[in-house]
Structure formats: C-alpha cells, structure tokens
Amino acid sequence: MKSLSEIYLLLEELVSFDAKLQALKSYFEQTAAEDLLWSISLLLNKSNARIITITKLKDWALAHAKIPEWLYNQCHPLVKDQSETLALLLPNTDSSIGKTLSAWMLDIEHHKKLNLSKQETFVVNAWKILNSNERILFNKLITGNLRFSLSQQLILHALHLVFNKPIHCLAHRLITDFDAFDKSFRDWLNQPSRKDIDSKPYPFVPIKKLSSDVFNIGEARHWLGIYGYDGISVQWIKRNEQVFIWNDKMELISLLFPELTKPELCAVDKVVLQGTIILMKDDQMMDQNFLTSRVKRKNISKKLLLDFPAKMIINEVLEYNGEDISERSWNTQRNYLEQLYPHLDNHVFLQSNTILSDHWESFTSARKEARNVNASHLVLKNKVKTKDKTNWLWALDPLTVYATLIYVESSIDRRNISSLTFGVWDNKKLIPICKVENTLSKNFETELQIWLKKNTIEKFGPVKSVQPFFVFEISFESITENKRKKSGISLKSAKLGKYLKEMKAENAHTISILKEIQQKHIK
Amino acid sequence: MELLSNTKNGLYCEVADVYIDPWRKVDKALITHGHSDHARPGHKHYMCHVNCVPILKLRIGKKINVRGFNFGESIHINEVRFSFHPAGHVIGSAQIRVEYKGEVWVVTGDYKLENDQVCTPFESIKCHTLITESTFGLPIYKWATQDTIIQQINQWWAQNKADHKISVIYAYSLGKAQRILKHLSHDIGNIYADNSIYNTNNALIQHGLYKRACQTLNPESKDLDGALVLSPQSSSALNNISKHHPMSTAMASGWMATRNKRRNRLIDKGFVLSDHADWDGLLEAVRSSEAERVIVTHGYQSAFARYLSELGLRAETYDTAFKGEPSLS
Ligand SMILES: [Zn+2]
Ligand SMILES: [Zn+2]
Numbered sequence: 001m002k003s004l005s006e007i008y009l010l011l012e013e014l015v016s017f018d019a020k021l022q023a024l025k026s027y028f029e030q031t032a033a034e035d036l037l038w039s040i041s042l043l044l045n046k047s048n049a050r051i052i053t054i055t056k057l058k059d060w061a062l063a064h065a066k067i068p069e070w071l072y073n074q075c076h077p078l079v080k081d082q083s084e085t086l087a088l089l090l091p092n093t094d095s096s097i098g099k100t101l102s103a104w105m106l107d108i109e110h111h112k113k114l115n116l117s118k119q120e121t122f123v124v125n126a127w128k129i130l131n132s133n134e135r136i137l138f139n140k141l142i143t144g145n146l147r148f149s150l151s152q153q154l155i156l157h158a159l160h161l162v163f164n165k166p167i168h169c170l171a172h173r174l175i176t177d178f179d180a181f182d183k184s185f186r187d188w189l190n191q192p193s194r195k196d197i198d199s200k201p202y203p204f205v206p207i208k209k210l211s212s213d214v215f216n217i218g219e220a221r222h223w224l225g226i227y228g229y230d231g232i233s234v235q236w237i238k239r240n241e242q243v244f245i246w247n248d249k250m251e252l253i254s255l256l257f258p259e260l261t262k263p264e265l266c267a268v269d270k271v272v273l274q275g276t277i278i279l280m281k282d283d284q285m286m287d288q289n290f291l292t293s294r295v296k297r298k299n300i301s302k303k304l305l306l307d308f309p310a311k312m313i314i315n316e317v318l319e320y321n322g323e324d325i326s327e328r329s330w331n332t333q334r335n336y337l338e339q340l341y342p343h344l345d346n347h348v349f350l351q352s353n354t355i356l357s358d359h360w361e362s363f364t365s366a367r368k369e370a371r372n373v374n375a376s377h378l379v380l381k382n383k384v385k386t387k388d389k390t391n392w393l394w395a396l397d398p399l400t401v402y403a404t405l406i407y408v409e410s411s412i413d414r415r416n417i418s419s420l421t422f423g424v425w426d427n428k429k430l431i432p433i434c435k436v437e438n439t440l441s442k443n444f445e446t447e448l449q450i451w452l453k454k455n456t457i458e459k460f461g462p463v464k465s466v467q468p469f470f471v472f473e474i475s476f477e478s479i480t481e482n483k484r485k486k487s488g489i490s491l492k493s494a495k496l497g498k499y500l501k502e503m504k505a506e507n508a509h510t511i512s513i514l515k516e517i518q519q520k521h522i523k
Numbered sequence: 524m525e526l527l528s529n530t531k532n533g534l535y536c537e538v539a540d541v542y543i544d545p546w547r548k549v550d551k552a553l554i555t556h557g558h559s560d561h562a563r564p565g566h567k568h569y570m571c572h573v574n575c576v577p578i579l580k581l582r583i584g585k586k587i588n589v590r591g592f593n594f595g596e597s598i599h600i601n602e603v604r605f606s607f608h609p610a611g612h613v614i615g616s617a618q619i620r621v622e623y624k625g626e627v628w629v630v631t632g633d634y635k636l637e638n639d640q641v642c643t644p645f646e647s648i649k650c651h652t653l654i655t656e657s658t659f660g661l662p663i664y665k666w667a668t669q670d671t672i673i674q675q676i677n678q679w680w681a682q683n684k685a686d687h688k689i690s691v692i693y694a695y696s697l698g699k700a701q702r703i704l705k706h707l708s709h710d711i712g713n714i715y716a717d718n719s720i721y722n723t724n725n726a727l728i729q730h731g732l733y734k735r736a737c738q739t740l741n742p743e744s745k746d747l748d749g750a751l752v753l754s755p756q757s758s759s760a761l762n763n764i765s766k767h768h769p770m771s772t773a774m775a776s777g778w779m780a781t782r783n784k785r786r787n788r789l790i791d792k793g794f795v796l797s798d799h800a801d802w803d804g805l806l807e808a809v810r811s812s813e814a815e816r817v818i819v820t821h822g823y824q825s826a827f828a829r830y831l832s833e834l835g836l837r838a839e840t841y842d843t844a845f846k847g848e849p850s851l852s
Contacts, residue, residue, distance in 0.1 A: 012782065013792060067662055068833065074826045075663045080783045088663035088780070132665075136782075412757060412789055 001104055001130060003030060004039060005137035008148070017154065024150075024158035035101040036185035037178070042141075043148050043155055044174065049108045050144030051119060054082050057143055060120050061086040064127065083145055087135035090127050097129040105180070108142060152251040163189060169196045171252040172244070198239040201246045202272060202318045202326045207379065210392040214360055217380065217392060224330060224383050225355035225363050226315055227375035228393065230288040230478075231278040232295075236312060237319075238263055238271050245277075256295055257310045260348060267343035272319035272326075275352070279308045285374045287480040289490075313350045315379075330383040363394075370396050371520075376478060398475035398493075399517060402500060402509045405470040406430050408452060410462045417445055418462075420496065422474055424487070425510040430468055431487045433514065434476070434494035444499070468505035473497030479518040489514060526603075526623050527630070527654070529841040534630065534654070536621060539600035541570075543619055543630050553605060555632025556616035557582055557697055570598065572607045574642075574732050575615030578697065581726045594643065610634040611645030612798050613698035614732050620648055628652045629812060633821075635797065636804040637669055641701050641733070645808075653814035658799040659777050660819070660827035666777070666801040672794055673706045676775075679792055680711050683771045684749035691752045691761060693790065694775040696720045698798045700753050701727070703775060705735050707751070715740040715747075717754035717761075740764075777801070809836070 007027040014020045024043075031039050041047045062072055067089050079085040111122045123142065130138055140146035152174060160167050172195040178188055210217070217223070234253070237244040243261040245254045254261050257277065279286040279294065286308060294300065294308070318326040320336045341351070353373065355366045367378050380392040403422035411418040417438045423430035440448065448470075455467040476491035500508075527536050533545030541551040548565035555561050555571075557578035562571075564583045571579060573591035580587065592598060594617070598605040602624075607617035612633040621628040629650040638644035676692070683690040694700050700720040707714070714737045716724065721740075727733035738744070740752055740760055747768055754761060757772075764770070772790045777797030779785055785793035800808060809817055809831065816837045819828040824840035831838035 009782070013785065015791075065662070068830075071662065071826060071830060074823070075661050078661070078783070079663060079781045084782060085663060088665070092665055415759060415762075 001099065001101060001134045001137060003027060004042065004101055005134045008137055008146075009133060011148070011150065020150070020154055021157055021161075024154060025161050028158055028162045032100060033185055037180040037183060037188055038101050038105050040155070040159075040174070040185075041178070041180045042146065043150055044152075045147055046177075047105070047180065048144065049105065049141045049146075051108060051112045051142045052116075052123075054139075054143040054145065056116075057123070057139060058082065058086060060123055061090055061127075061139075064124050065089045065091060083139035083143065084136045087132050087139055090132070090135060092132060093128055093130070099129070102180075104138075109181070151249070153249040156250065165189060166196075166200075167250050168200050168246075168252075169193075171246075171250065172196075172199045175252050175255055194240065195242070195244075198242055199237065199244040199252070201235045201237060201244075201250070202274075202324075204233070204235070204248045204250075205389050205391055207391045207393050210380070210394045214363065214380075214394065218382075219358075220360045220363060221358040222383055223363075223380050225366060225394075226352050226379045226381065227366075227370060227373060228377040228379045229276050229278055229285070229313060229374065230376045231276040231291060231313070234275060234277050234312070235318070236260065236273040236275065238266050238269060239322075241269065253295075256300075258300065259305055259309050260312060265345040265348050266340075268321060268340060270319060270322035271317070271340065273312070273314050273349075274316040274318055275312045275314040277310050277312050280311050281308050287478075289480055289482065309348075311348055311350055313352050314344075315352050330381065367394060367396060371478075396477070398477060398495070399479075400473050400475050400497060401433070401491075401514060401517075402471055402503060403433060403474045404430055404468045404505045404508045405466060405472065406432060406468065407435075408448070408464050408466055409435075410464075412462070414462065417448065422472065424514060425506075425508065426487075431511065432485075433487050433489065433511075434474060434491045436474065436494050436496045439496045471500045471503040471505055471508045473500060479514060481518070487511060487514075489518060526621060526626055526628050526652075536603060538623055539603040539605070541600060541605075544632065551600075553619055554579065555610065555619060555630065556613055558613070558633065558695075561632060570605075572615050572617040574730075575617070577726050577730045577732070578615050578723075581723065582697075608648050609643040609646045611636065611638065611642060614642045614701065614727060616642060618646075618648060620650070626651055628654065629814075630654045631656055631808065633658070633799055634808065635800045636807060637666070639669060639702050639798075641705055647808065647811040649813050651814060652816045652818065653809060653812045654818045654820060655805065655808060656799065657805060657819045657822035657824050657827040659797065659801050660805055660823035662802045664777060664780055664797075664801045665803060666795060666797060669702070669706065669796070672775075672796045673703075676703065676773075676794055677708045677711065679771075679773065679794075680707070680751050684712050686769075686771075687748055688769045688771045689747055689750055689752060689764065691754060691770055691772045692775055692794075693756060693772065694753060694796075695798075696723045696755045699775050699796060700724070700755075701733055701735075702796070702798075704737055704753060705733075711749075711751070713738065713746050713750040715744060715750055715752045717752070717758060719755055720753050 007023060010023050011020055014023060062069060075089065076085045079088065111119050126138060127135055156167050156170050159170050173188060233248045235246045241263045243254060243263055244252060245257060245260060247253050279290050290308060317333055317337045317340060320340065325333055325336055355363055357363060370378060377396060378394040380394055401424065403424050405420055406423040407421035408417055409419045419435050419438055421432050421435045423432045452464060452466065456464045457467060458465045474494055475497045476494040478492045480490050480492060481488065482490040524537060527534055532542060532547040532549055534543040541553055542549045543553045544555055544561040545552050546563055551568045552566040553570045554575065557575055562579055562583065567588060569579055569587055569589035571591060573593055576589055576591040579589055592607055594608055595606055604622040606620045608620055610616040610618045610632050612635060616632060618632055618634065619630045627650040629648045631654065633656050634645050636645050680690045692703060694703055696719045704714065716737050717740055724733060728736060742760065742763060747764065773792035773794055774790050775794040775796040777795060777799055779793030779795045805827065817831055819838060819840050828838040828840045
C-alpha cells in the first residue's frame with residue numbers, strides 16, 4: 001500500500017511522458033513479485049475493491065477522529081476530495097507495517113461480504129497502521145473511487161523496460177481480463193500464447209512534417225500522395241480469425257472499436273492493413289473531437305455504434321495471406337490491395353484517394369482541394385521503397401480570419417504577456433473564438449503593455465479585458481463544432497498572424513464568416 | 524474596558540496607549556516579528572525583541588526609531604508590564620505578555636511548536652487570556668517533523684541533480700529560507716539564493732543571528748548544473764536561467780498539505796513545511812497556556828474558536844464574539 005500510494009501521488013505531480021515512465025519503471029522494479037499483478041490491475045483500473053460507500057466511510061472516520069460534522073464541512077471545500085479529507089483528519093500514526101498489497105487485497109475481498117460492524121473494525125484498524133498518504137489510497141480503494149489515469153502506452157513501456165518482454169506481447173495480456181487472485185505475475189507474463197505471434201504488428205513508418213519546398217524531396221514521379229485525415233493512424237491485423245488493432249503509439253486499441261474487430265470484415269486470413277480510423281455519420285466525416293470523446297468512453301452504447309460508426313481508410317497492405325509485403329514496392333502493394341478489396345466489407349473499409357503524377361503541380365492542386373474532401377493534410381510516400389522509409393506530411397495552407405483582441409493574459413510573475421484572446425463580432429458584441437500564444441515582438445509587447453494601462457476594462461486575476469482596438473490576422477488549420485463554447489466553434493492550431501494596422505476594430509470579421517468557412521468544408 | 528481591544532488601527536492597550544502589530548501608523552508599536560503583515564512602516568516608535576531589530580531596519584528602513592528587548596525583560600508603560608517571549612516562528616519572533624493589576628494576557632503573534640534549530644523555540648506562557656493565531660486552524664493541517672521534510676527535499680534535489688536539472692525552492696525570505704538552507708545537505712551541490720534571501724541572511728549573519736552563508740544568484744553564476752536555488756518567488760533571473768537549463772520547481776509551505784493546492788500552483792513539487800503551528804500545535808498551545816479565555820485571530824478563527832468552545836473553553840474571535848452557539852453552518 002505504501003509504494004502504491006507513493007506512485008499514485010507522484011504520478012499526479014509529473015507531467016512529461018518520460019518522467020512518468022521513469023517513475024513507473026522504478027516502481028515496478030521495487031514491487032515484490034506477489035504484488036506485481038495487483039499493481040498492474042489497479043494501475044489499469046481493472047480491480048473493484050469497493051466494500052462500502054464514501055458516506056459510511058465518512059461516518060466511521062469522523063467518529064474515530066472525534067471530528068464534528070460541521071468541522072468536516074469546513075475542511076472538505078479546501079481539499080475538494082472526500083477520501084483525502086478523511087485521510088487528513090484521521091489521527092497520524094508512526095507505525096509502518098510492511099503488509100503487502102496482495103495481503104491487503106485479500107483482506108478487502110474477504111470483508112466485502114461481512115456485516116457492517118466487522119467492516120468498520122477492519123477499516124478503523126487499517127487506518128491505525130496506515131500513514132496519511134496510504135489512507136488516501138485506501139479510502140479511495142474501498143469506496144471504489146481509485147482511478148489512475150495512465151495511458152496503456154505508458155504501462156506497456158515501463159513493463160517492457162523492466163521485464164524485457166516485447167511490447168506487443170505485453171499489450172494483448174494487458175487488455176485481456178486476468179484475475180490477480182489466482183494467477184502469479186510470472187505465469188501471467190510467461191505463459192505462452194498464440195497471440196504473441198498473431199497480434200504482432202509491423203513497425204510504424206515515421207512521418208515527418210514537410211517544412212521546406214516540396215521540390216526539395218525529389219522528382220514528383222517517384223512519389224505518391226495520399227490524403228490524410230484527422231483520425232487514428234492504425235494497423236489492422238487479422239490472423240487466425242482474430243482481429244487486433246494497434247495505434248501508432250503501440251497501444252492495442254481493439255476493444256475501443258468493436259465494429260472494426262469482427263473477423264468476417266475480411267474474408268482472407270493473415271492480413272495486415274495500414275490506415276486511419278475515422279467516425280462517420282451518414283456520409284459525413286465527423287471531426288476529431290468526436291473520436292477523442294469516443295475513445296475516452298468506458299462503455300460504447302449501441303446507439304453510438306449505429307449513429308457514429310467507425311470506419312477505416314486503407315492506405316497500404318503490409319501482409320497478405322501471411323506473406324510479408326511491407327518492404328515491397330508501392331506497385332506490388334497496390335496489386336495486392338486490388339486483389340484484397342473484393343474480400344473486404346466495403347461498409348467499413350474505405351479506399352484512400354491517391355495522387356500520382358510526374359509533376360508537382362498536380363500534387364499542389366490536389367493539396368488545394370484537400371479541405372473539400374475533409375482531408376487535413378497530404379501524405380507523401382516514396383513509391384520505390386528505399387532505406388529511408390520516412391513519409392512526409394504536407395500540411396495545408398492555413399485558413400485566416402481578421403479578429404479583434406479582447407483579453408490579454410499575463411505570465412505568473414506578471415512581467416510578460418503569455419497569451420492573447422481574440423473575438424469576432426456577433427451583433428455588435430465580440431465573442432471569443434481562440435486564445436493564441438503571445439508571439440509578438442518585444443517592442444510590440446512593450447507598446448501593448450503601455451496601451452493596456454489606459455485601455456483595460458476589467459481584471460480577472462492575470463487576465464485583462466481590453467477595449468476593442470487591435471485587429472490581427474489569425475491563422476488556423478480547421479474549424480470544428482464545439483457546443484460548449486459561446487461561439488459554437490473551435491479553431492484548430494490557431495496562431496497569431498500579422499497586425500492589421502489599417503483595419504478598425506468595427507470592420508473586423510464577424511462570426512458569420514467563420515460559419516461560412518465551416519459550412520463550405522463539410523460535405 | 525478590556526486590557527487589550529481590537530481597534531481599527533489594530534490591537535490596542537488603552538492603559539499604556541500602545542499597539543501590538545498595528546496595521547495603521549501609530550505612535551508606539553510593539554512588534555511580534557518582522558513579517559510584513561505584522562511589522563508595517565510608518566510608526567514613530569518600534570519596540571521588539573533584540574534579534575528583530577536588524578530585520579526591521581532591513582525591511583522598513585535604517586532610520587526607524589526602534590528599541591530591542593531581551594526575552595523576559597520587563598517594559599513598564601503606565602503601570603502595564605510588557606515582556607517578549609519566544610514564539611519559535613522565525614528569527615526575532617516573540618509572543619507578547621501583557622500584565623496589569625494581576626491580569627495577564629498573551630498575544631502569540633505567529634508561532635510554531637517544533638524547534639527548528641534556527642530561532643529560539645516556543646515557550647508556553649501561562650495567562651488568563653490568550654490571543655492566538657489560527658493560520659492553519661483546521662484538522663486537515665498536521666505537520667510531519669522537520670527532519671522528514673528535509674529528507675524529502677534532499678532526495679528530490681539529488682534526483683534532480685542526477686537528471687541535470689536545477690532545483691528551485693520557493694520559500695519566504697525570512698523563516699523558511701534560513702531553515703532550509705541550514706538543514707539541507709550541503710554535499711549534494713551548490714546552493715544559491717535570490718537577492719532578497721541573500722540580503723536577509725547577510726543582515727542576520729552580520730548580527731551573529733545566523734551562520735550558514737550562501738552564494739547569490741546572478742546571470743554570471745557558474746556551476747548551476749544540479750544546483751539548488753532558494754527564491755521567494757519566480758524572478759527574471761530565474762526566467763533567464765530556465766531558458767538554458769532544465770529546472771524543477773518546488774514550494775515549501777503548509778498549504779502544500781492538500782493535493783488540490785499542489786496541483787493549482789504552477790510548480791512541480793510541494794513540500795509541507797510551515798513556520799506556523801499545525802492543528803495539534805494550536806490545541807497544545809491553548810491547553811498549556813491554561814487560559815480561561817481564548818481569542819482567535821489571523822486564519823480560520825471562527826472554525827477554531829467554535830471547536831474550542833465545544834471543548835468547553837470560553838473562545839471568541841475578534842471579528843464576531845463567539846458565544847458557543849452552533850450558528851455556523
Ligand atoms: Zn509571520
Ligand atoms: Zn502572520
């Protein structure tokens with residue numbers, strides 16, 4: 001319980017993937033073998049150790065700590081977490097008992113079925129031997145409120161570093177149900193499984209953003225263009241009548257897309273496809289927000305599956321009939337794909353549009369058309385596979401709007417401006433459309449700060465609302481619907497463009513212009 | 524007329540015509556300690572503990588009219604006897620005992636019970652009426668020992684050093700800065716301090732009130748790799764350094780006791796280290812003073828006063844006299 005409570009609190013403090021990875025790695029290294037499977041199960045939120053309600057727990061804690069209810073009510077708003085408030089209110093103990101996590105889990109399981117007074121004795125005695133950090137974890141655990149928010153990728157990588165097992169072998173073990181009560185970690189890890197072979201993906205080809213002119217990467221005839229979409233880049237694998245879906249972070253995401261994991265979707269066995277998963281409604285592609293919120297859901301309802309089914313746009317075939325063709329030329333791959341299409345369910349698998357030409361001009365005009373087919377970029381692949389397998393991501397030219405500055409936010413120490421919020425007119429009122437990072441020149445920033453002294457309307461902490469005066473060009477990649485915003489839209493990757501000195505605020509753009517752009521790009 | 528009363532200028536003793544930690548300009552001010560919410564500029568006469576004199580001069584001005592007294596030394600003003608007693612809060616901090624015709628009041632100022640080995644430790648003074656602070660007057664605030672926290676800081680610093688990061692600790696320039704600097708392991712790496720901490724330490728060292736020196740942080744500072752920097756807040760010097768060196772930031776404060784506060788601050792780590800008494804410390808101080816009446820100020824006064832009155836004590840706050848009725852929701 002001690003090390004699990006420590007890693008729980010530590011992971012909350014860490015931000016970067018790398019720092020979390022190092023923390024998890026050393027946690028796994030220090031965890032005793034008998035506790036490992038429990039740790040993994042809890043880190044993945046797979047175990048249910050709930051024995052009582054938080055309300056009951058509160059009664060017991062307040063009685064034990066001799067704290068009146070009114071005093072608890074003073075404390076809770078400051079802590080904002082019931083389990084933690086109770087953990088802090090309980091008397092402190094110095095005794096540290098080296099009871100293993102698996103022993104605790106057995107004890108908790110045992111007390112699930114006992115009567116209330118036996119449960120109370122168990123819980124109160126537990127508090128007496130747990131420090132306040134452990135009590136936070138314990139309280140959450142036994143009230144069913146313990147949740148770790150770790151990506152599968154993170155846990156996989158940490159386990160991989162410590163136990164040296166290939167990631168794909170770990171991944172299918174993680175997403176399959178396992179019972180930590182009757183399995184040892186060693187068995188779980190080392191028991192041979194068909195899936196170790198069947199689920200194995202091909203390496204994902206890295207994709208780099210094209211920052212120079214397209215002519216610099218070579219002659220057009222050596223390249224092919226494929227429209228890219230805002231979706232999840234995946235490998236779809238069917239081997240021995242089982243489907244595995246991997247994303248490019250090497251996470252096994254099959255369970256998130258039940259509509260794509262039916263083996264009958266592909267009549268040929270031993271096939272690996274490379275492509276992008278998107279969500280559709282009728283014939284319309286949904287923007288990425290839908291996909292993000294769907295991935296976060298624990299349960300996917302039937303209605304959701306019917307209304308917004310997932311589909312996969314195929315870019316490449318990497319394996320056909322068990323034969324590895326990932327290294328073959330594009331022409332060969334194309335032939336295999338052509339042979340495969342009749343055997344694929346065409347409600348689910350969509351073909352990608354390919355651009356082939358001896359002239360870059362054709363690519364350039366295809367790129368201009370991209371938004372009309374809902375594509376978010378163009379991917380350039382070398383037709384003849386060379387050693388350097390990098391694909392290029394050719395971003396689209398940004399869209400622009402003339403927006404008026406409405407809020408200015410300062411950095412924590414109030415010395416610099418950290419971000420600027422812009423709005424567009426809607427019936428004589430400015431409504432916010434985006435917050436952009438401050439990329440003003442130092443001189444401009446100083447001028448703006450002087451201007452602020454006389455033109456600030458209101459202050460909300462570090463944020464100042466200002467008189468409508470400055471109009472800037474704001475560039476962005478795309479517009480998506482966002483019902484939680486006053487404007488009803490979000491701008492993707494909004495950036496500060498040039499200052500439009502000549503334009504008066506009242507002549508800047510209105511919301512209808514953005515709505516028009518949005519309509520134009522939805523088929 | 525009460526011996527001490529709460530006026531718009533601050534805590535006032537009418538018989539002697541002096542104020543304690545007044546917040547408006549007055550003629551005679553007794554000062555518990557050098558923090559700015561207690562020692563304000565503009566009074567004609569300052570009286571404080573001897574160790575507090577250099578601090579007031581540094582913070583308010585060299586030219587102030589100030590007299591220092593030793594612990595326990597009597598100051599008679601119009602038949603009222605005042606004396607300073609250790610509060611254990613920061614260097615130069617004191618409780619103030621006020622006696623008139625056999626009636627004894629004690630004003631704690633800010634205090635903590637744990638001996639931090641930097642300032643004179645808290646001494647309990649028996650009194651009829653105790654005026655206590657209550658900055659951390661809720662039972663969620665319970666401190667671990669100083670040793671435990673210092674160990675945590677050492678570990679964190681050593682880890683940052685191994686990752687080639689600079690460790691930055693935000694801490695008050697008077698109080699926590701001296702505590703951390705004194706107790707931190709000096710074997711891990713170089714220690715630098717922001718100017719305000721450096722100046723405070725220097726003033727204390729010059730007067731023999733503190734021993735541990737450190738280097739000041741400036742743009743030319745070398746050997747920053749793996750170093751630890753003490754600073755009251757983020758500064759332009761730190762901002763500049765962070766452009767070239769990876770940094771991990773921490774805050775040392777009692778407020779770091781809850782996850783919610785640790786998350787809200789833009790820092791990587793929180794250490795629960797305070798110069799104030801925790802919940803158990805406040806209760807202990809009230810008990811050992813044997814006061815019949817407790818007046819709670821400076822913090823969670825209504826909650827703490829209500830709790831005391833439910834224990835059977837006569838407790839009130841200076842905002843609203845507390846009668847022990849459960850009027851608070
Ligand atoms: Zn203070
Ligand atoms: Zn104070």
